Amino acid sequence: MKELRLQEIGVLFYRIFLAFVFYQVARLLFWFFNKNLIRIDSVSDYFTIAYHGTAFDTTAIFYVNSLFILLSLLPLVINTKKYYQKFLFWLYFITNGIAYGMNFGDFVYYKFSQARLTMAAMHVAQHEKNIAKVFLVSVVEHPFVILWFILLMILWIFLYKKVKVTERKPMKKWVYFVSSVISLCVVAALVVGGIRGDFKHSTRPINLVDANRHVKNPLQANVVLNSVFSFFRTMNTNNFQEVHFVDEKFIEQNIKPYKLYKREGVEPKPNVVIFILESFSKEYSGAFNKNTKIKDFVSYTPFFDSLATQSLIATNAFANGRQSIHGMSSILAGIPTLKDAFTSSPYSNQKIQSVVSVANDMGYDTSFFHGAPNGSMGFMGFGNILGFKHYYGKTEYNNDADFDGIWGIWDEPFFQYFAKTLNIKKSPFMATMFSVSSHHPFKVPEKYAGKFKKGPLEIHEPVGYTDYALKQFFETAKKMPWYQNTIFVMVADHTNQIAYPEYEKAMNRFAVPILFYSPNPKYDLKGEISTPTQQMDIYPTLADLMGYNKKIRSWGRSLVSDKKEDHLIVNSSGVEQFIIGDFIYLFDGKNFTGIYKLNDLGYENNLLGKINTQEIKLGELKAKAWYQDYMNRVINRKLN
Template identity: 70%
Template structure:
């Protein structure tokens, strides 16, 4: 048995389980010190949150103990000797002690920050020269926090030493090395899965937003989280910095962060259905490319093309982000993602005004539908932040026969489920995020041969999506809510490109945008060629349903009679991009680095050094003012 190292493996498991045990104690103490600001319904409520917190504890514990795990299992023969075990002891408690202490700081400061510790603290402390005195004052004011930490660490050391590894070197070296390598490989897989938070292909590594999947109100997410996790997960994700380029009067006069629309809407107010279509680039739809003179162009969305002709549609609309979760914040809350995504930032867990909160204020029933495993892509967590009353995912669909095997329920059956399940309470706002038009670009077997092959793998699934939408509307027309509903259709981001026109830098964000209603009183018809973006959807809908109060928005209502000049914003992950007036500006967070004519969508001719005009200089100032307002509102929690 020495060669199989069973006692060493069991000792390692025991030592890791101790970390889980003490993280749960820290979670309870965190709640105890902050129970006046984090309300729970009872002990059952707490236990549920503590249970869900285990996933976040796993990520934190494995981050901190990765080296310890490796050194515990690596076959160096001397692993069981006293000196080696002593080295492991000190490594374990130095790393875990530092990480564990992060949670204790939040016992005190959560009341002030209203958030768990994140890497944003590094930007704060580097500008402070009084950290020593602040720390001493904190200890003086809250001595029991230090006492708890010392007592618990002492108990942790005591329990660690209860299980010892006897110094018994292996006698048969080949089995020893073979078994050790196998154990290391299996452990590596488990560690990677644990750090990601899931082994499923359809999910990205969990972050702070995912804690909101399991709570009744956003503040409870802080019980699910632990401070070690929130710190590590936000390292290198915080490019958010307060800046000061202009005064507030300039922002109010030129950026107009608050919009106010007056519209009389008779009862019953219209229902709203928002389709966020996976990877739905403008390239795929013929109606949105008429007059573009694209050689050999073919459309792959016959239904969307026909529906657009009966709708108000925009042929010059753009995404405000690069990923699916970016679209959710842009479309529903009017918050674009810059170089650093808002939804994965330390500031995402705050109260946010959105079309969801607006509809909640007006008595709407609000729901979000996504056929992937619940919580995939962070939608459930961010949906809870926004205030959706209901979430319907793969779990609620409850029929894995329609699962595509990788991402989600196939679009057609899920949209049928959506059409029949929604609208039981009116008025309602329902958002559905489709999934099938995505890598690996498959369609259900029964539809093989139904759609034209196309030129790239994306062309078949986009046709399947279009067919699924057609089937949805066939079913929706039979529902009692249909005739008083406004439908919005757009994409989350673009995907595979075939035509050269869409390889241009700005066209990599080009999306279709449709507002449709079978009810003519909403006057949603006609083609528009002016600039539009995802962040315009929220204020447009707030206007259409008669929300006659101030709306915090960087977008604009696309149906208002007011004259509002669009500011289109997105980022390629390196710099921000602004489309203002006749020019496109590249901005690095400090200065405008490029100026291009609005028709130069490939950003090929930088006019920065040759063009000096009043419009260009005003555009540069507008970029800075917009960026300043964005950072101020995100960082200082002014998104409500």
């Protein structure tokens, strides 16, 4: 019986079983740390989610342990010797320790990203030189996460050592080798099936979208998943696939990918200044929450609120992506992020029509400002694709005394640099400023300690600081000759920490403010837009205001046009989310997974299969048509 290696196989199964146990513990802790963001109504609901999560754990565990399993079963004769078992011990815990730590990182960063770890995070990180600093700050700020990780790893090691392989020498080597090969083949088949998530040859391997099949609310899919699975499954993936749902005539009539706005008499041409404000969620501003009826609401943006009273504001606006670079592509070029980010795809390096190219075509000076080290966030590379003529970063600012130590130059001095640099430019100019200070680890300059309102969230104080920096910018700018004929746009790149239950709702995770202001009354930028709007509407609105009387490629709409244009809002939380008319549609690229009334922002009542009106049918066709047009234009390089 020694030759059959039954004891070794039993110990191997025990060791792999331990991984399953600890992944379930990590799942529970992930939900515990984020329970205010992911609602689970009962214990039975949680256990159902955890049960379905086992399939995703299986894939992750077999990915990580495939080499360990192979080396445990190879017929090497020395497998049971102490030194070999010690080698397997270190292999097991180094690989599993690193992978297990990915889950713990999401305990903290899910609050910011609203999604499990994917390769998109690596695409962002590759542009940053401060990752070590950010990691160390996170460790200091969240000691209990690190403590949990250490305690669980100690327990895991203890349990691993409780069951050992006894050293033994095979007497009949041919039986040992034959039984080993058979065992290896059987286990290999199990591992392959586990990694695929199914043993049926005809079934595709499970992916992130499949987690939505097992939940009542799409947000719960993040509990079904684990971070290792989502990371590995998004490595070298390409969800950009051409589809054909409708004919081109339907797209032309209902999606209208090309817009034309005829505005006469726009002379002199207006300067355009766009502020993309880091993490400046709608939730933090009083002017954008007058109608939300949140009890005891507190605003952290006094200047922004006062400016809103003199501006055209969109109070029901949504971001088209989750990360800063996604905000840049959505705001400036009208290109949203779906399951895969356009900006990190093989298709991003193509000619793209945008507010930048429109401005260049009209003879504008175009500039991009970002106080971080040049190249951070991928902005410099994407800015070059869009065609910015000038880039101003930490290098051009050239004064590290104003460096915050992690992300870049503090907003107040960099905004002043922005104003003064614009003052030496020849009009008309189009300039974009991407702020940095309202960013984790949420600090303000020491000289302003205690100046800004602190709320229940860490981000509230730095949002107040950025708001103050905006005020100081306008105090400087309004004394300059270019100010009077300038259109200012302010918008958040994405949302961040959440204090109020209203903003825990799935669609409100994308709720951002959009503001258009000009001191020049001829642009008539006053009032409130309460219909659903999005970041992608900014580019066509500016093209319209600038008097660009040529066709533009745009999935958004001008918010100041007299034309009646239907809204079609799109973003992604693992499945594509569309607001069309009075309904929200969830679409995975092939099928609809949910349909909700527009006021059901938390996705409580799925109407899929319950109603089938003409409005719903047309909404489904429009969602599919938009998706088809998006894929066609991105893949076939038709974004100009």
